[in-house]
Amino acid sequence: MYKIKTFNKIAKEGLTQLGENIRVDKGEDYDGVILRSYNLHEEKLSDNCKVVVRAGAGVNNVPVDSCTEKGIVVMNTPGANANAVKELVIASLIMTARNLDKATDWVQTLKDKNVDVAKTVEKEKSNFKGNELQGKRVGVIGLGAIGVLVANALYELGMEVYGYDPYLSIEHAWSINKNINRSYDIERIFQRCDFVTIHVPLLESTKNLVNEQVLRNAKDGIKVLNLARGGLVDEDAILKAVEDGSVSYYVTDIPNEKVLGKENVICIPHLGASTVESEANCAVMAGKEIRDFLENGNIKNSVNFPECDLGAMVSNARICIIHKNVPNMVGQISSLLASNDVNIANMINKSRGENAYTMIDVDNDVNDYIEKTLKEVEGVTSVRILKNDK
Numbered sequence: 502m503y504k505i506k507t508f509n510k511i512a513k514e515g516l517t518q519l520g521e522n523i524r525v526d527k528g529e530d531y532d533g534v535i536l537r538s539y540n541l542h543e544e545k546l547s548d549n550c551k552v553v554v555r556a557g558a559g560v561n562n563v564p565v566d567s568c569t570e571k572g573i574v575v576m577n578t579p580g581a582n583a584n585a586v587k588e589l590v591i592a593s594l595i596m597t598a599r600n601l602d603k604a605t606d607w608v609q610t611l612k613d614k615n616v617d618v619a620k621t622v623e624k625e626k627s628n629f630k631g632n633e634l635q636g637k638r639v640g641v642i643g644l645g646a647i648g649v650l651v652a653n654a655l656y657e658l659g660m661e662v663y664g665y666d667p668y669l670s671i672e673h674a675w676s677i678n679k680n681i682n683r684s685y686d687i688e689r690i691f692q693r694c695d696f697v698t699i700h701v702p703l704l705e706s707t708k709n710l711v712n713e714q715v716l717r718n719a720k721d722g723i724k725v726l727n728l729a730r731g732g733l734v735d736e737d738a739i740l741k742a743v744e745d746g747s748v749s750y751y752v753t754d755i756p757n758e759k760v761l762g763k764e765n766v767i768c769i770p771h772l773g774a775s776t777v778e779s780e781a782n783c784a785v786m787a788g789k790e791i792r793d794f795l796e797n798g799n800i801k802n803s804v805n806f807p808e809c810d811l812g813a814m815v816s817n818a819r820i821c822i823i824h825k826n827v828p829n830m831v832g833q834i835s836s837l838l839a840s841n842d843v844n845i846a847n848m849i850n851k852s853r854g855e856n857a858y859t860m861i862d863v864d865n866d867v868n869d870y871i872e873k874t875l876k877e878v879e880g881v882t883s884v885r886i887l888k889n890d891k
């Protein structure tokens with residue numbers, strides 16, 4: 502029986518994927534973790550923890566580097582919440598184009614003013630006159646699971662769309678509407694567009710991607726939407742630009758003390774992925790991933806180890822080894838098994854950067870001595886022996 506700890510509330514649809522051999526446990530000794538935005542950086546992980554699954558996209562709340570060092574596989578659920586974010590981006594865009602935040606706040610103030618509401622509304626509504634999205638230019642920074650959906654949807658709404666992603670994957674490139682304009686320069690996007698929406702991960706390289714320099718020459722009155730991560734935008738620079746009016750709206754889904762209470766800054770309480778559908782999608786994907794890893798050793802959607810899949814276990818035992826990506830690891834492992842009369846029925850070896858993963862199906866039993874000797878091979882980070890009880 503495996504134990505997993507959930508650091509956030511995970512939709513029940515996901516927990517039912519875990520099957521009979523995995524249970525959620527509140528204790529400190531667990532084999533794996535499922536979480537959403539909980540900050541795992543300050544948490545001491547269980548010595549038995551082998552896998553962390555982020556039910557969602559961003560893994561900046563997970564200490565990925567230290568997990569990699571310890572041989573803990575970190576996974577996420579790519580695309581599972583993309584539609585929810587796309588829809589909130591459209592809502593945010595319309596909210597800024599039609600001044601909906603100010604307009605709806607204003608109507609509420611009439612309640613205590615003892616006025617004819619219907620008449621006052623008709624008299625004052627011109628104060629909130631907006632613009633249509635149709636025909637306006639929008640820049641989409643980051644064309645991954647979310648960015649592609651956003652770009653395509655905004656094109657369908659009649660906008661002129663400019664996409665920017667120097668690391669665009671082939672898979673996502675296939676899904677981009679051919680009418681989306683390709684942009685090579687983030688500053689140029691800000692110069693040309695009426696709206697910009699950001700959909701990149703928070704990494705060392707993307708910190709303050711939208712900074713003073715980018716904002717300095719931006720189109721006057723541009724509206725900037727950040728439903729990705731706070732650190733992607735230099736907050737001092739954007740607040741200054743909002744204050745002097747050169748940015749007419751800043752929408753953030755990741756508010757903090759600094760951005761609250763400012764005029765023309767719309768703060769959403771991190772609702773991008775908060776829909777019934779998206780929470781279920783993420784949880785189901787996370788449940789399936791953690792189960793397949795714990796029971797079969799298969800790695801899918803990992804952000805630190807290679808994809809590796811030997812299917813469900815059919816042989817007597819499966820040896821799963823995380824090791825350094827250096828010469829002769831597979832040679833040493835297979836010699837060690839041969840010298841202990843263990844026959845390899847099937848195997849796979851995949852690498853990613855400095856690390857690699859080897860899975861070996863064997864017909865024999867694998868005793869403690871073999872496990873111990875495998876762990877002693879230089880460059881081996883962890884060894885798991887999965888036994889087939891069926």
Ligand SMILES: NC(=O)C1=CN([C@@H]2O[C@H](COP(=O)(O)OP(=O)(O)OC[C@H]3O[C@@H](n4cnc5c(N)ncnc54)[C@H](O)[C@@H]3O)[C@@H](O)[C@H]2O)C=CC1
Pocket residue numbers: 557558559560579580582583586642643644645646647648665666667668669670673700701702703706707710728729730754771772773774775
């Ligand atoms: N507000 C919310 O609730 C949510 C926020 N997010 C945030 O949105 C981010 C993106 O999510 P997905 O689209 O699912 O991820 P994704 O991994 O599918 O796409 C990210 C894209 O950004 C691109 N990229 C990386 N560095 C870049 C750079 N310097 N300039 C331009 N593009 C760059 C990548 O090539 C990739 O295509 C997540 O990392 C997360 O931080 C994601 C889901 C929900």
Ligand SMILES: O=C(O)C(=O)COP(=O)(O)O
Pocket residue numbers: 537538539556557558559560582771773774775
């Ligand atoms: O998936 C992401 O990156 C998100 O930001 C969504 O976060 P959440 O799962 O709603 O806490």
